[in-house]
Amino acid sequence: MKKAAGCMLLLLCAILLGSCNSGDNSGTDGVSNATMKRYQELEIREYEGVRLDPSVGPRDNSISGIQNVDISTYELAITGLVKESIALTYEEVLELPSYEKLITLHCVEGWDATVLWKGVLLSDLIEMAGADSAANTVIFHAVDGYTTALPLQDVIDKKIILAYSSNRIPLPPALGYPFIVVAEDKPGYKWARWVTKIELSDDPYYLGYWESRGFP
Numbered sequence: 061m062k063k064a065a066g067c068m069l070l071l072l073c074a075i076l077l078g079s080c081n082s083g084d085n086s087g088t089d090g091v092s093n094a095t096m097k098r099y100q101e102l103e104i105r106e107y108e109g110v111r112l113d114p115s116v117g118p119r120d121n122s123i124s125g126i127q128n129v130d131i132s133t134y135e136l137a138i139t140g141l142v143k144e145s146i147a148l149t150y151e152e153v154l155e156l157p158s159y160e161k162l163i164t165l166h167c168v169e170g171w172d173a174t175v176l177w178k179g180v181l182l183s184d185l186i187e188m189a190g191a192d193s194a195a196n197t198v199i200f201h202a203v204d205g206y207t208t209a210l211p212l213q214d215v216i217d218k219k220i221i222l223a224y225s226s227n228r229i230p231l232p233p234a235l236g237y238p239f240i241v242v243a244e245d246k247p248g249y250k251w252a253r254w255v256t257k258i259e260l261s262d263d264p265y266y267l268g269y270w271e272s273r274g275f276p
Contacts, residue, residue, distance in 0.1 A: 095113075099114045103229045110162060162174065179223035208268035209268055222258075223241075249270045
């Protein structure tokens with residue numbers, strides 16, 4: 061009798077859990093309701109037959125919370141080992157030739173997001189300042205003090221972009237407005253958000269925020 065009661069209890073738990081799970085995943089095309097809610101207004105959800113994920117991830121994993129940048133006073137600096145340090149307004153960056161790329165971000169937390177990105181080539185920005193022959197590393201500085209770096213040659217060869225749009229909407233603040241580094245083929249912590257300065261360096265061993273805490 062006790063065994064039968066135990067089986068019934070387990071069966072009831074399974075039914076309840078199944079009901080909860082089906083409620084979470086009852087969105088269209090197999091997309092959960094939680095994911096559907098993360099899409100921004102006017103954000104496209106498909107591109108050339110590929111389903112696009114929401115621009116904003118499942119949770120904020122920034123070091124100091126979502127940053128809200130005053131675009132009226134914002135400037136993007138390109139400095140360090142360059143022939144001439146320059147500073148560009150948001151509008152001046154948007155006037156440069158733009159590129160659109162479908163790229164998947166892989167987060168070390170275990171989730172990923174395929175998004176259609178639009179922005180400018182980092183190499184075009186660097187060329188405007190003129191890279192010194194000794195420069196081999198690009199360090200990205202963010203509004204919240206976050207930093208990370210990429211090899212200069214990777215930035216050039218992979219045509220890495222500094223994005224200002226995701227899924228054909230302006231970059232949401234949670235994603236790094238005004239600019240995010242779309243670090244193709246790199247884990248999410250290399251995708252610097254709220255970028256305010258691009259610094260050229262001759263230090264290939266530079267350790268950014270997470271790298272200095274043990275990330276490769």
